[in-house]
Amino acid sequence: MTSRRRRTRTRTRTSLTSVLVVLALAVGGYALHTAGIIAPDAEAAPATTSAPTGTDAPTIETEPGAPGTTRASRTDATSAPSAPTATDADAATAATARAELAALPVKGKAPATGYDRVGDFGTAWLDVDRNGCDTRNDVLARDLSAITRQGPCRVLTGTLVSPYTWATIGFVRGERTSTLVQIDHVVALENAWRTGAQQLSQRERESLANDPANLFAVDQHSNAQKRSGDAATWLPADKSFRCTYIEHQVAVKTKYRLWVAPAEHDAMERILRTC
Numbered sequence: 001m002t003s004r005r006r007r008t009r010t011r012t013r014t015s016l017t018s019v020l021v022v023l024a025l026a027v028g029g030y031a032l033h034t035a036g037i038i039a040p041d042a043e044a045a046p047a048t049t050s051a052p053t054g055t056d057a058p059t060i061e062t063e064p065g066a067p068g069t070t071r072a073s074r075t076d077a078t079s080a081p082s083a084p085t086a087t088d089a090d091a092a093t094a095a096t097a098r099a100e101l102a103a104l105p106v107k108g109k110a111p112a113t114g115y116d117r118v119g120d121f122g123t124a125w126l127d128v129d130r131n132g133c134d135t136r137n138d139v140l141a142r143d144l145s146a147i148t149r150q151g152p153c154r155v156l157t158g159t160l161v162s163p164y165t166w167a168t169i170g171f172v173r174g175e176r177t178s179t180l181v182q183i184d185h186v187v188a189l190e191n192a193w194r195t196g197a198q199q200l201s202q203r204e205r206e207s208l209a210n211d212p213a214n215l216f217a218v219d220q221h222s223n224a225q226k227r228s229g230d231a232a233t234w235l236p237a238d239k240s241f242r243c244t245y246i247e248h249q250v251a252v253k254t255k256y257r258l259w260v261a262p263a264e265h266d267a268m269e270r271i272l273r274t275c
Helices: 003-034 088-103 117-121 135-143 188-193 202-209 220-226 241-253 263-271
Strands: 058-060 146-150 154-161 168-172 181-185 216-217
Touching: 088 241, 117 188, 117 202, 135 146, 135 154, 135 181, 146 188, 168 188, 168 263, 181 220, 188 202, 216 220, 241 263
Parallel strands: none
Antiparallel strands: 058 146, 146 154, 154 168, 181 216
C-alpha cells in the first residue's frame, strides 16, 4: 500500500468520526430540549392577571390621563431625568409670550383689601369643566404618572416629577401624605386679585382658579415658598422650567385681562429673552 493511499484512508476515517460526533451531539441536544432541560433562547413573560374590580376599587393607569403640560410624566424608573431641548415650537411659544407681555398693561398692584379665597374664587376644588371630577383630581391625573384611582376620579397614588425642582415624589393619598403634592396657581390668586381680578365676574374668577393652564402639581416646599409671589419675587428653582412658567403666567394674565406690576413685568421680560 502506498503512502498516498494510507493518507487518504486516514482522512476518510477522520471525516466519518467527525460526522458521527456532530450527529450524536445534535440528537442529544434535541432530547434534552424536548425533556425541558434546555430552555429556548427567548421566552415571553408570564401573563399577569388582576382581580376583578368594582366601581370603587383601585385601578392602575401607567400613563397620565391627559396630555401633560409639565415634565412630570417624562421619566422612567431606570434613568435620571434630563433637561428638555428647545424646539421650533418652544421658540414660537416664547415669541407669543413676548408679544402678549408687551401688550399687557403695566401698573401698580391694587390693595389686597377684601381678598377672600373662597368668597372671590370659589371653593377648592370645583368641577368647572363638568366632567364629574374636581379640579385637583383632574390635575393629579394629568401631571402624575403610574396613577391608581378609586372610581373614575379619585387619585389614590402616583409619581410626580415636580416641574419646579425636578424632584421625584411618590404621592399617596392620606391625611399626612396628600400634602406632599400640592396644586399651585401659576398666577397666584391673591396676585390675580391685586392685578385686575376684582373687576371680573364671580364665574370668571372661578374659571381662573380652576383653569388647567394656571395649575401645576408641584412639591409642597415650592408651593409654600412661593405663596402669593409674582415673577419678581419667586421663580422655580429649576431654571430650565422658568420659560414655561413665565409663558403660562403671561397667557393667564392675557386671557383674564389682568395687568402686571412694573417689577413683575421686568422679571418676565428678562426670563423670556432667554427662551
